[in-house]
Protein backbone atom coordinates (compact mmCIF):
# COMPACT_ATOMS: atom_id res chain seq x y z
CA UNK A 1 0.00 0.00 0.00
CA UNK A 2 1.30 3.41 -0.89
CA UNK A 3 2.33 5.39 2.14
CA UNK A 4 1.03 8.47 0.36
CA UNK A 5 -2.49 7.14 -0.02
CA UNK A 6 -3.78 9.15 2.91
CA UNK A 7 -1.58 12.19 2.35
CA UNK A 8 -3.70 15.20 1.54
CA UNK A 9 -3.11 17.09 -1.65
CA UNK A 10 -1.67 20.10 0.13
CA UNK A 11 1.12 18.22 1.85
CA UNK A 12 1.90 16.22 -1.29
CA UNK A 13 2.13 19.43 -3.30
CA UNK A 14 4.41 20.88 -0.66
CA UNK A 15 6.69 17.79 -0.80
CA UNK A 16 6.85 17.93 -4.58
CA UNK A 17 7.66 21.64 -4.54
CA UNK A 18 10.30 21.13 -1.89
CA UNK A 19 12.02 18.36 -3.86
CA UNK A 20 11.89 20.40 -7.06
CA UNK A 21 13.29 23.52 -5.39
CA UNK A 22 16.04 21.59 -3.60
CA UNK A 23 16.98 19.88 -6.84
CA UNK A 24 17.08 23.18 -8.74
CA UNK A 25 19.36 24.75 -6.13
CA UNK A 26 21.60 21.66 -6.13
CA UNK A 27 21.91 21.60 -9.89
CA UNK A 28 21.73 25.25 -10.91
CA UNK A 29 22.99 27.03 -7.76
CA UNK A 30 24.10 29.60 -6.82
CA UNK A 31 20.71 30.79 -7.95
CA UNK A 32 18.30 33.58 -6.97
CA UNK A 33 14.80 32.85 -5.69
CA UNK A 34 13.27 34.73 -8.58
CA UNK A 35 15.06 32.47 -11.05
CA UNK A 36 13.90 29.35 -9.21
CA UNK A 37 10.31 30.59 -9.34
CA UNK A 38 10.69 31.31 -13.03
CA UNK A 39 12.28 27.94 -13.86
CA UNK A 40 9.72 25.90 -11.96
CA UNK A 41 6.68 28.05 -12.65
CA UNK A 42 6.04 28.50 -8.91
CA UNK A 43 4.91 31.61 -7.09
CA UNK A 44 7.63 33.71 -5.41
CA UNK A 45 5.81 33.21 -2.09
CA UNK A 46 6.04 29.42 -2.39
CA UNK A 47 9.75 29.57 -3.24
CA UNK A 48 10.40 31.92 -0.33
CA UNK A 49 8.58 29.65 2.13
CA UNK A 50 10.39 26.49 1.00
CA UNK A 51 13.85 28.05 0.80
CA UNK A 52 13.40 29.52 4.28
CA UNK A 53 12.73 26.01 5.58
CA UNK A 54 15.78 24.61 3.72
CA UNK A 55 17.96 27.43 5.09
CA UNK A 56 16.71 26.73 8.61
CA UNK A 57 17.60 23.09 8.17
CA UNK A 58 21.12 23.95 7.03
CA UNK A 59 20.68 22.19 3.69
CA UNK A 60 21.22 25.35 1.64
CA UNK A 61 22.99 28.61 2.35
CA UNK A 62 23.35 32.09 0.95
CA UNK A 63 26.27 32.10 -1.46
CA UNK A 64 26.32 35.84 -2.07
CA UNK A 65 24.15 38.90 -2.18
CA UNK A 66 23.79 40.53 -5.54
CA UNK A 67 22.76 44.19 -5.65
CA UNK A 68 19.32 44.55 -7.18
CA UNK A 69 18.39 47.43 -9.43
CA UNK A 70 15.49 48.25 -7.18
CA UNK A 71 14.89 47.32 -3.55
CA UNK A 72 16.74 44.80 -1.40
CA UNK A 73 19.77 42.88 -2.74
CA UNK A 74 18.83 39.50 -4.10
CA UNK A 75 20.26 36.40 -2.43
CA UNK A 76 21.95 33.66 -4.39
CA UNK A 77 21.30 30.26 -2.80
CA UNK A 78 23.44 27.14 -2.98
CA UNK A 79 23.52 23.62 -1.60
CA UNK A 80 25.47 22.91 1.59
CA UNK A 81 27.40 19.94 0.25
CA UNK A 82 28.73 18.93 3.64
CA UNK A 83 25.31 18.64 5.29
CA UNK A 84 25.13 14.91 4.61
CA UNK A 85 26.79 12.13 2.67
CA UNK A 86 26.37 8.81 0.94
CA UNK A 87 28.50 5.70 0.64
CA UNK A 88 29.09 4.30 -2.85
CA UNK A 89 30.60 0.88 -3.47
CA UNK A 90 31.76 -0.85 -6.61
CA UNK A 91 31.81 -4.61 -6.15
CA UNK A 92 34.43 -6.38 -8.29
CA UNK A 93 35.14 -10.13 -8.19
CA UNK A 94 38.42 -9.62 -6.33
CA UNK A 95 38.12 -6.28 -4.54
CA UNK A 96 35.77 -3.59 -3.26
CA UNK A 97 36.21 0.12 -3.87
CA UNK A 98 34.21 2.50 -1.70
CA UNK A 99 33.81 6.25 -1.49
CA UNK A 100 32.07 8.48 0.97
CA UNK A 101 30.72 11.49 -0.92
CA UNK A 102 29.03 14.70 0.15
CA UNK A 103 25.79 15.98 -1.37
CA UNK A 104 27.71 17.40 -4.31
CA UNK A 105 29.16 13.97 -5.11
CA UNK A 106 32.67 15.03 -4.13
CA UNK A 107 34.61 12.10 -2.70
CA UNK A 108 35.68 12.91 0.87
CA UNK A 109 36.98 9.46 1.82
CA UNK A 110 38.11 6.48 -0.21
CA UNK A 111 38.36 2.79 0.74
CA UNK A 112 39.68 -0.29 -1.04
CA UNK A 113 40.01 -3.87 0.20
CA UNK A 114 40.52 -7.31 -1.37
CA UNK A 115 37.30 -9.30 -1.65
CA UNK A 116 36.41 -12.76 -2.95
CA UNK A 117 32.94 -12.66 -4.48
CA UNK A 118 33.06 -16.43 -5.04
CA UNK A 119 33.62 -17.17 -1.34
CA UNK A 120 30.81 -19.06 0.38
CA UNK A 121 30.17 -16.24 2.87
CA UNK A 122 30.82 -13.41 0.40
CA UNK A 123 27.69 -11.38 1.20
CA UNK A 124 28.19 -11.63 4.96
CA UNK A 125 31.79 -10.48 4.46
CA UNK A 126 30.58 -7.61 2.30
CA UNK A 127 28.20 -6.33 4.97
CA UNK A 128 30.95 -6.60 7.63
CA UNK A 129 33.28 -4.51 5.49
CA UNK A 130 30.57 -1.94 4.86
CA UNK A 131 29.78 -1.76 8.58
CA UNK A 132 33.47 -1.11 9.21
CA UNK A 133 33.62 1.70 6.65
CA UNK A 134 30.49 3.26 8.11
CA UNK A 135 31.99 3.10 11.62
CA UNK A 136 35.21 4.74 10.42
CA UNK A 137 33.21 7.81 9.41
CA UNK A 138 31.64 8.36 12.81
CA UNK A 139 32.65 11.99 12.93
CA UNK A 140 31.58 12.64 9.34
CA UNK A 141 28.19 14.05 8.34
CA UNK A 142 25.45 11.44 8.55
CA UNK A 143 25.01 8.95 5.73
CA UNK A 144 21.76 9.05 3.81
CA UNK A 145 22.24 5.61 2.34
CA UNK A 146 24.44 3.15 0.47
CA UNK A 147 24.67 2.68 -3.29
CA UNK A 148 26.04 -0.55 -4.73
CA UNK A 149 27.25 -0.84 -8.32
CA UNK A 150 27.52 -4.38 -9.63
CA UNK A 151 28.30 -5.93 -13.01
CA UNK A 152 25.19 -7.86 -13.94
CA UNK A 153 21.47 -7.55 -14.40
CA UNK A 154 19.51 -5.93 -11.59
CA UNK A 155 15.74 -6.20 -11.79
CA UNK A 156 14.38 -3.25 -9.83
CA UNK A 157 10.84 -4.70 -9.72
CA UNK A 158 11.85 -7.89 -7.89
CA UNK A 159 15.00 -6.41 -6.32
CA UNK A 160 17.05 -9.40 -7.47
CA UNK A 161 20.55 -9.32 -8.89
CA UNK A 162 22.06 -11.79 -11.33
CA UNK A 163 25.80 -11.41 -11.75
CA UNK A 164 27.66 -14.13 -13.66
CA UNK A 165 30.89 -12.16 -13.15
CA UNK A 166 30.55 -12.31 -9.33
CA UNK A 167 28.98 -15.77 -9.34
CA UNK A 168 25.79 -14.41 -7.68
CA UNK A 169 22.37 -15.57 -8.78
CA UNK A 170 18.97 -14.20 -7.65
CA UNK A 171 20.51 -12.31 -4.75
CA UNK A 172 18.35 -9.70 -2.99
CA UNK A 173 21.44 -7.64 -2.31
CA UNK A 174 19.81 -4.30 -1.50
CA UNK A 175 17.38 -5.87 0.94
CA UNK A 176 20.12 -7.81 2.74
CA UNK A 177 22.42 -4.77 3.07
CA UNK A 178 19.54 -2.57 4.18
CA UNK A 179 18.45 -5.03 6.86
CA UNK A 180 21.94 -5.66 8.24
CA UNK A 181 23.11 -2.04 8.22
CA UNK A 182 19.91 -0.10 8.83
CA UNK A 183 20.49 2.32 5.97
CA UNK A 184 18.55 2.62 2.71
CA UNK A 185 20.47 0.61 0.09
CA UNK A 186 20.25 0.99 -3.66
CA UNK A 187 21.62 -1.47 -6.23
CA UNK A 188 22.15 -1.00 -9.93
CA UNK A 189 24.23 -2.25 -12.79
CA UNK A 190 27.64 -0.57 -12.46
CA UNK A 191 27.58 0.93 -15.95
CA UNK A 192 24.17 2.42 -15.20
CA UNK A 193 25.63 3.99 -12.06
CA UNK A 194 28.36 5.60 -14.17
CA UNK A 195 25.75 6.93 -16.59
CA UNK A 196 23.66 8.29 -13.70
CA UNK A 197 26.73 10.06 -12.32
CA UNK A 198 27.44 11.60 -15.72
CA UNK A 199 23.80 12.64 -16.00
CA UNK A 200 23.66 14.31 -12.58
CA UNK A 201 27.16 15.68 -12.18
CA UNK A 202 29.17 15.14 -15.34
CA UNK A 203 29.28 15.43 -19.09
CA UNK A 204 25.68 14.30 -19.52
CA UNK A 205 24.34 17.15 -17.42
CA UNK A 206 22.95 19.07 -20.38
CA UNK A 207 22.65 16.14 -22.77
CA UNK A 208 19.33 14.27 -22.82
CA UNK A 209 20.45 11.44 -25.09
CA UNK A 210 23.85 9.90 -24.53
CA UNK A 211 25.49 6.53 -24.03
CA UNK A 212 28.34 5.40 -21.82
CA UNK A 213 30.39 2.53 -23.24
CA UNK A 214 32.83 0.89 -20.86
CA UNK A 215 35.81 -1.26 -21.75
CA UNK A 216 38.04 -3.26 -19.44
CA UNK A 217 37.29 -6.65 -17.84
CA UNK A 218 34.08 -6.65 -19.88
CA UNK A 219 32.28 -4.37 -22.27
CA UNK A 220 29.33 -2.45 -20.84
CA UNK A 221 26.74 0.05 -21.96
CA UNK A 222 24.60 2.59 -20.13
CA UNK A 223 21.86 4.27 -22.16
CA UNK A 224 20.39 7.64 -21.22
CA UNK A 225 17.32 8.30 -23.39
CA UNK A 226 15.18 11.41 -23.05
CA UNK A 227 17.01 12.32 -19.86
CA UNK A 228 16.69 9.05 -17.96
CA UNK A 229 18.36 5.64 -17.84
CA UNK A 230 16.85 3.15 -20.25
CA UNK A 231 16.70 -0.23 -18.49
CA UNK A 232 14.63 -2.42 -20.75
CA UNK A 233 12.37 -5.25 -19.61
CA UNK A 234 13.66 -6.73 -16.35
CA UNK A 235 16.62 -4.32 -16.23
CA UNK A 236 18.62 -6.21 -18.86
CA UNK A 237 19.24 -3.43 -21.39
CA UNK A 238 22.83 -2.65 -22.28
CA UNK A 239 24.42 -6.10 -22.65
CA UNK A 240 26.40 -4.66 -25.51
CA UNK A 241 29.41 -6.89 -24.77
CA UNK A 242 27.38 -9.91 -25.82
CA UNK A 243 26.43 -8.66 -29.25
CA UNK A 244 27.85 -10.60 -32.17
CA UNK A 245 31.31 -9.66 -33.44
CA UNK A 246 33.16 -12.67 -34.92
CA UNK A 247 31.95 -15.73 -36.81
CA UNK A 248 33.18 -18.90 -35.01
CA UNK A 249 35.03 -16.73 -32.53
CA UNK A 250 36.27 -17.55 -29.04
CA UNK A 251 33.92 -18.89 -26.37
CA UNK A 252 32.51 -16.03 -24.25
CA UNK A 253 31.86 -16.05 -20.49
CA UNK A 254 28.14 -16.06 -21.39
CA UNK A 255 28.45 -19.38 -23.21
CA UNK A 256 28.10 -18.04 -26.76
CA UNK A 257 30.88 -17.67 -29.29
CA UNK A 258 32.39 -14.56 -30.82
CA UNK A 259 30.74 -11.91 -28.61
CA UNK A 260 32.20 -8.39 -28.84
CA UNK A 261 33.63 -8.92 -25.35
CA UNK A 262 35.83 -11.81 -26.57
CA UNK A 263 37.61 -9.39 -28.91
CA UNK A 264 37.64 -6.14 -26.96
CA UNK A 265 37.70 -6.97 -23.22
CA UNK A 266 40.84 -7.77 -21.23
CA UNK A 267 40.50 -11.57 -21.07
CA UNK A 268 40.28 -11.78 -24.88
CA UNK A 269 43.23 -9.43 -25.39
CA UNK A 270 45.30 -11.42 -22.90
CA UNK A 271 44.52 -14.81 -24.42
CA UNK A 272 45.40 -13.50 -27.91
CA UNK A 273 48.72 -12.20 -26.56
CA UNK A 274 49.43 -15.54 -24.87
CA UNK A 275 48.67 -17.44 -28.09
CA UNK A 276 51.34 -15.35 -29.78
CA UNK A 277 53.81 -15.84 -26.97
CA UNK A 278 53.81 -12.16 -25.99
CA UNK A 279 52.75 -12.87 -22.40
CA UNK A 280 53.39 -15.78 -20.08
CA UNK A 281 50.72 -17.25 -17.80
CA UNK A 282 51.48 -14.89 -14.94
CA UNK A 283 51.35 -11.72 -17.04
CA UNK A 284 48.20 -9.78 -17.79
CA UNK A 285 46.73 -6.64 -19.27
CA UNK A 286 49.25 -4.22 -17.70
CA UNK A 287 52.12 -6.08 -19.35
CA UNK A 288 50.32 -6.13 -22.70
CA UNK A 289 49.76 -2.38 -22.54
CA UNK A 290 53.43 -1.89 -21.60
CA UNK A 291 54.45 -3.86 -24.70
CA UNK A 292 52.25 -1.65 -26.88
CA UNK A 293 53.72 1.43 -25.22
CA UNK A 294 57.18 0.12 -26.01
CA UNK A 295 56.24 -0.16 -29.68
CA UNK A 296 55.82 -3.96 -29.92
CA UNK A 297 54.11 -4.45 -33.29
CA UNK A 298 52.24 -7.63 -32.36
CA UNK A 299 50.83 -6.03 -29.21
CA UNK A 300 49.83 -2.99 -31.25
CA UNK A 301 48.15 -5.30 -33.75
CA UNK A 302 46.03 -6.93 -31.04
CA UNK A 303 44.80 -3.51 -29.89
CA UNK A 304 44.28 -2.45 -33.50
CA UNK A 305 41.95 -5.41 -34.12
CA UNK A 306 40.05 -4.62 -30.91
CA UNK A 307 39.71 -0.93 -31.84
CA UNK A 308 38.36 -1.90 -35.24
CA UNK A 309 35.63 -4.16 -33.79
CA UNK A 310 34.72 -1.61 -31.13
CA UNK A 311 34.43 1.19 -33.72
CA UNK A 312 32.09 -0.89 -35.85
CA UNK A 313 29.98 -1.93 -32.85
CA UNK A 314 29.71 1.64 -31.50
CA UNK A 315 28.70 2.83 -34.98
CA UNK A 316 25.86 0.29 -34.87
CA UNK A 317 24.79 1.62 -31.47
CA UNK A 318 24.75 5.15 -32.81
CA UNK A 319 22.76 3.96 -35.82
CA UNK A 320 20.13 2.45 -33.51
CA UNK A 321 20.00 5.01 -30.68
CA UNK A 322 21.03 8.29 -32.30
CA UNK A 323 22.78 9.72 -29.23
CA UNK A 324 24.24 13.20 -29.13
CA UNK A 325 27.24 12.02 -27.14
CA UNK A 326 29.16 8.75 -26.71
CA UNK A 327 31.35 8.53 -23.60
CA UNK A 328 33.97 5.79 -23.63
CA UNK A 329 34.99 4.93 -20.10
CA UNK A 330 36.49 2.19 -17.93
CA UNK A 331 39.99 0.97 -17.16
CA UNK A 332 40.46 -0.21 -20.75
CA UNK A 333 40.70 3.42 -21.91
CA UNK A 334 44.26 3.44 -20.54
CA UNK A 335 45.14 1.71 -23.82
CA UNK A 336 43.15 4.19 -25.92
CA UNK A 337 46.23 5.46 -27.83
CA UNK A 338 46.52 1.95 -29.36
CA UNK A 339 42.80 1.56 -30.03
CA UNK A 340 42.09 5.06 -31.33
CA UNK A 341 43.13 5.00 -35.00
CA UNK A 342 41.38 1.75 -35.85
CA UNK A 343 38.33 2.78 -33.80
CA UNK A 344 38.01 6.13 -35.56
CA UNK A 345 38.28 4.80 -39.10
CA UNK A 346 36.03 1.83 -38.44
CA UNK A 347 33.42 4.05 -36.74
CA UNK A 348 33.47 6.45 -39.68
CA UNK A 349 33.11 3.60 -42.18
CA UNK A 350 30.09 2.07 -40.40
CA UNK A 351 28.05 4.95 -39.02
CA UNK A 352 24.96 6.08 -40.96
CA UNK A 353 26.23 9.36 -42.47
CA UNK A 354 23.47 11.67 -41.12
CA UNK A 355 24.33 10.46 -37.59
CA UNK A 356 28.07 10.96 -37.81
CA UNK A 357 27.98 14.19 -35.76
CA UNK A 358 27.61 12.14 -32.57
CA UNK A 359 30.41 13.37 -30.37
CA UNK A 360 32.76 10.67 -29.06
CA UNK A 361 34.68 11.46 -25.89
CA UNK A 362 37.17 9.35 -24.01
CA UNK A 363 36.74 9.65 -20.28
CA UNK A 364 40.10 9.63 -18.47
CA UNK A 365 40.17 6.56 -16.24
CA UNK A 366 39.55 7.25 -12.55
CA UNK A 367 39.26 4.14 -10.43
CA UNK A 368 36.90 5.64 -7.86
CA UNK A 369 34.46 6.89 -10.47
CA UNK A 370 32.39 3.70 -10.46
CA UNK A 371 31.96 3.95 -6.69
CA UNK A 372 31.04 7.64 -6.94
CA UNK A 373 28.49 6.58 -9.53
CA UNK A 374 27.06 4.09 -7.05
CA UNK A 375 26.81 6.80 -4.39
CA UNK A 376 24.78 8.94 -6.77
CA UNK A 377 22.03 6.30 -6.60
CA UNK A 378 21.46 7.62 -3.09
CA UNK A 379 21.92 11.28 -3.99
CA UNK A 380 19.47 10.92 -6.83
CA UNK A 381 16.88 9.81 -4.30
CA UNK A 382 17.66 12.94 -2.30
CA UNK A 383 16.67 15.14 -5.18
CA UNK A 384 13.81 13.02 -6.45
CA UNK A 385 10.20 13.90 -5.91
CA UNK A 386 8.19 11.86 -3.42
CA UNK A 387 6.12 9.00 -4.91
CA UNK A 388 9.26 7.43 -6.36
CA UNK A 389 9.73 4.73 -3.77
CA UNK A 390 9.69 4.15 -0.06
CA UNK A 391 13.47 3.96 -0.06
CA UNK A 392 13.83 7.41 -1.63
CA UNK A 393 11.40 8.70 0.96
CA UNK A 394 13.51 7.23 3.73
CA UNK A 395 16.62 8.92 2.30
CA UNK A 396 14.82 12.24 2.37
CA UNK A 397 13.57 11.61 5.88
CA UNK A 398 17.19 11.04 6.97
CA UNK A 399 18.24 14.20 5.19
CA UNK A 400 15.64 16.22 7.02
CA UNK A 401 16.65 14.72 10.31
CA UNK A 402 20.31 15.55 9.82
CA UNK A 403 20.36 19.10 10.37
CA UNK A 404 21.19 21.54 13.07
CA UNK A 405 18.75 24.43 12.91
CA UNK A 406 21.40 27.10 12.89
CA UNK A 407 22.47 30.09 10.86
CA UNK A 408 19.07 31.36 9.83
CA UNK A 409 19.45 33.98 7.15
CA UNK A 410 16.15 34.62 5.56
Ligand SMILES: [Zn+2]
Nearest residue numbers: 242252254259
Ligand atom coordinates in the same frame (compact mmCIF):
# COMPACT_ATOMS: atom_id res chain seq x y z
ZN1 LIG B 1 28.95 -13.21 -24.50
